[in-house]
Amino acid sequence: MLDMKQKIKIFKALGNETRFLIFKNVFTGGYTCSLDKKDPNVKVSPHATCVSTIAEHFDFSLPTISKHLKELREADVITMEKKGNKIYIEPNIETIRELGGCFSTLVDNFESNRALFFEDVVVS
Amino acid sequence: MLDMKQKIKIFKALGNETRFLIFKNVFTGGYTCSLDKKDPNVKVSPHATCVSTIAEHFDFSLPTISKHLKELREADVITMEKKGNKIYIEPNIETIRELGGCFSTLVDNFESNRALFFEDVVVS
DNA sequence: TAACTATTTAGTTAAATGCCTAAATATGCA
């Protein structure tokens, strides 16, 4: 289960346009590392990408993107795995599933509380 | 549907410990406005509360809490309705439901993409 | 109208954030 600190970290991470867009790119995929595109022998998930490839899609410097990625990783919404001199980045679907679950629980609890509150109320 | 700007606003609003706790208090209820506690004739939803009542539960000044509430309202996660000289605050369940839906969609899309990717892969 | 209650606005300050460039580190390859 995600504790409060972790949830806040996730919200903070996604509450910035650049990081939100990086997050979107990592999740929806659509491109892989430049080198891998040239070398069809490299086998990675269609969602895997690397720092410099992501940076290519933004007008910010590489260190800036690197720092944003670090924050997304610390929020556990992506994973970063070093292979050779590159870092492969993938979405962490488990965290997103859990967060979605939290919202569902919140909504469900709210609905039942409301049901309890109006238990004895009969509409004409 | 929530657009990107709106989602980012929600994440930014919830990505701060004080606002997250206010949000939690507003959603889980448990207390109503001080005056209303003294006057059982006032009829409000068990979730309704007001600015000063929320502020009582924090070590920050009233203006600070007021500003946080404004940000939560602009993110559409709570509603603030003026009745007399008080403002009644309630959770906006619709926004939370929509956000939860976004996460579910993201997870579902990811799952089907993964299924497609491994379509022809047979595990021994 | 005057005093009281509830809330927001204004102005200030310290800390955090988001960006940059330059330099450092780590790995790969000739």
Place this chain on the structure above:
DNA sequence: TGCATATTTAGGCATTTAACTAAATAGTTA
């Protein structure tokens, strides 16, 4: 070993954020 590639660290700067106090606004009540 030395050069190239990939990424992070360090340091600096401008903007934003989160807090405060004091004052203003809006509505209630005596």
